[in-house]
């Protein structure tokens with residue numbers, strides 16, 4: 547029997563970020579990840595952005611999350627020798643005088659001066675707007691497939707690429723046992739599949755389907771993200787990613803004609819040249835009803851934990867809460883109450 551500190555189920559963003567933190571705390575772990583299953587991390591845009599939404603709101607816990615993001619991902623880039631954390635900034639061009647005035651009013655009202663500034667950017671020929679707008683220099687994107695593949699290669703001997711059969715899990719006061727492995731704890735990082743997890747499906751998930759397009763844009767020069775309702779991320783060599791849609795229906799990983807048309811229509815308002823589609827990606831964000839993550843331990847089976855519910859902001863949330871969960875496991879430290887699943891214990895029966 548192989549004895550470990552932690553079994554991790556799921557090798558998407560949540561499971562991988564948790565694994566890096568456990569490694570830092572000298573914990574032994576094994577990740578089960580079935581590559582045949584769809585993963586929302588593999589199709590995500592990967593944006594991190596301190597100020598979001600139409601009304602320019604600061605991301606929840608913006609100071610804490612953004613102080614830790616860059617050193618966390620940079621450190622993994624150094625350890626794996628790869629490049630995936632692209633802090634290239636995000637620009638929101640003003641669409642006209644009225645938009646400019648309302649954006650400046652929001653800037654004052656929400657005290658955003660530390661996070662966005664009025665700048666005149668050279669958007670090049672592809673964009674319809676003039677260059678003046680609000681720029682967030684702390685924004686950018688994580689190339690999630692590159693991050694996941696680099697981590698997978700690094701943890702080569704700590705991953706089993708197979709389905710975790712939840713029915714074969716045994717547990718008692720001392721820990722858990724699964725086939726030939728025993729561990730003190732098991733943490734489910736199974737993303738959207740968590741909605742059907744025998745131990746955690748009682749949690750109030752609110753999954754949201756999302757789609758993006760990748761394609762070519764003639765004369766594309768901007769080397770930062772442009773956001774005008776939808777965002778466009780430069781991928782180099784005239785390629786860009788356009789996203790994303792939100793749908794609470796048809797929760798599957800299948801690209802739809804409707805999303806493609808909606809994105810192209812939005813893109814045609816931002817760009818003055820056609821977006822030539824090469825790829826379309828679809829996935830389901832593991833979002834929650836109260837828009838806060840699910841972090842913590844089962845109300846009855848105390849060695850069974852969860853790290854899920856990262857929703858549309860997984861790249862920003864995962865490092866901060868992955869660290870909290872790892873430190874809870876090792877030192878018994880506190881998990882932020884708004885994220886701790888203890889807030890829903892009354893729903894469990």
Ligand SMILES: Cc1cc2nc3c(=O)[nH]c(=O)nc-3n(C[C@H](O)[C@H](O)[C@H](O)COP(=O)(O)OP(=O)(O)OC[C@H]3O[C@@H](n4cnc5c(N)ncnc54)[C@H](O)[C@@H]3O)c2cc1C
Pocket residue numbers: 555556557558559560561578579580581582583584585586587588589590591592593594708709710711712735736737738739755756757758789790791827828829830831832853854855856857858859860861862
């Ligand atoms: C179109 C789209 C755009 C997005 N854009 C952004 C964005 O710009 N910025 C941002 O921060 N977030 C974005 N997101 C959200 C982001 O993808 C998620 O927050 C995050 O990736 C969730 O990671 P996860 O590890 O919880 O889930 P997943 O990435 O889905 O990982 C779950 C893993 O568990 C594995 N698994 C499940 N059950 C089992 C089992 N029984 N046995 C073995 N393996 C199992 C699966 O194979 C999978 O690898 C977007 C999502 C979508 C769909």
